[in-house]
Amino acid sequence: MLVFVLNAGSSSLKYQLIDAKTSEVKASGIVERIGIDGVLKHEIGNNRKLTFEAHIQTHKEAIELILQTLTHDDTKIIDSIDEIDAIGHRVAHGGEYFKNSVVVDDEVIKKIEELIPLAPLHNPANILGMKICRELMPNTPNVAVFDTAFHQTMPEVHFLFPVPHEDYTEHHLRKYGFHGTSHYYVSNEAIKLLENKKDLRIIVCHLGNGSSVCAVRDGKSLNTTMGLTPLGGLMMGTRSGDIDPGIIPYLMEKKNMDTHQIIDYLNKKSGILGVSGISSDLRDIISAAKDGDQRAQVTIDMMCNRVKKYICSYAGLLGGVDALCFTAGIGENSDLIREKVCHNLEFMGIEIDKDKNSSKESKVKEISKDSSKTKIFVIPTNEELVIAQDTYKLVG
Numbered sequence: 001m002l003v004f005v006l007n008a009g010s011s012s013l014k015y016q017l018i019d020a021k022t023s024e025v026k027a028s029g030i031v032e033r034i035g036i037d038g039v040l041k042h043e044i045g046n047n048r049k050l051t052f053e054a055h056i057q058t059h060k061e062a063i064e065l066i067l068q069t070l071t072h073d074d075t076k077i078i079d080s081i082d083e084i085d086a087i088g089h090r091v092a093h094g095g096e097y098f099k100n101s102v103v104v105d106d107e108v109i110k111k112i113e114e115l116i117p118l119a120p121l122h123n124p125a126n127i128l129g130m131k132i133c134r135e136l137m138p139n140t141p142n143v144a145v146f147d148t149a150f151h152q153t154m155p156e157v158h159f160l161f162p163v164p165h166e167d168y169t170e171h172h173l174r175k176y177g178f179h180g181t182s183h184y185y186v187s188n189e190a191i192k193l194l195e196n197k198k199d200l201r202i203i204v205c206h207l208g209n210g211s212s213v214c215a216v217r218d219g220k221s222l223n224t225t226m227g228l229t230p231l232g233g234l235m236m237g238t239r240s241g242d243i244d245p246g247i248i249p250y251l252m253e254k255k256n257m258d259t260h261q262i263i264d265y266l267n268k269k270s271g272i273l274g275v276s277g278i279s280s281d282l283r284d285i286i287s288a289a290k291d292g293d294q295r296a297q298v299t300i301d302m303m304c305n306r307v308k309k310y311i312c313s314y315a316g317l318l319g320g321v322d323a324l325c326f327t328a329g330i331g332e333n334s335d336l337i338r339e340k341v342c343h344n345l346e347f348m349g350i351e352i353d354k355d356k357n358s359s360k361e362s363k364v365k366e367i368s369k370d371s372s373k374t375k376i377f378v379i380p381t382n383e384e385l386v387i388a389q390d391t392y393k394l395v396g
């Protein structure tokens, strides 16, 4: 069963063509800078890479070009788009409506539209992707897979904010959490590694450009660090994460900013970029710190301390930790960050093995000492595979 997985952003489109039964990725790619110079980077299998400078101006042109690339000339993988059995869409915000993935129909699109105020940057692009696919492939079913759905199992005590209750009942103000597909995939892989034992207590650290930690009990999300929006929780590439809310009016006054400007400031100019003054890319910060840059070192320490804070907090909520998992760009690739995060956690049974941790293998690996009560795993995330498999389950 061939599933076209689509992650539509405001100016980019990521996609994969996956055989949902065998998990084989037939082709993948990204269209970036839609509306500017619209470049398509396409990969066949995982060896042949091509770049098309296509000056793509709209999302529709982008999807048309992807489909053409999949079906024509020497980049051909399938004879016709009719061979695509279903389309799986990554959708940022499913609010309280969607606790699981769903087949897309008019009613589903209407509900995702209603949620735009909660995800103004992401949901409109996701809806656009669905509408274009329905237009270009009218006989192919579409499935929506939500970044928030996995966290819908969080109990009230963890999803409510300490503000008047009517803000929840009237304005839907609560913690939703994001990266749900990744937290689900990684915790599920950890459960398999722990022989499917019951009632496992798992903490997943998804550390990428956007980052979040999730406490998982018996396969279900118990708590997570992102909140109403993806701005909450950890310090990220350009996002501040949790700050004293009093900072917002203070900065607005001092820097003469309006609501839009302060949100932009906290989303795009803060976090690793803001503190270091160098870059949002952690590799640049690590290399600057090696060259003796003090602020870069402080940036790394701040970032790791915040991850550590949530690991300890969630260990308390779970009453212990059977597995601590690292994933995403930083979590999968930086032994330095993993070591710093785990440093001093030996008292609670988290003991990292330096040699195993520094191995450069890019697949699933266990990096804890044999004596460690908590298993520590590096598990590369695979959100696209979850989307393809959910799509297969619903329409296969």
Ligand code: ADP
Residues within 6 Å of the ligand: 207, 208, 209, 210, 211, 237, 280, 281, 282, 283, 284, 286, 328, 329, 330, 333, 334
């Ligand atoms: P996104 O949230 O955009 O999907 P990724 O999961 O790809 O982001 O993670 C991007 C982050 O991973 C960047 O900060 C990048 O510097 C970091 N990263 C990638 N490889 C390494 C590495 N070897 N060491 C440290 N950081 C890394």
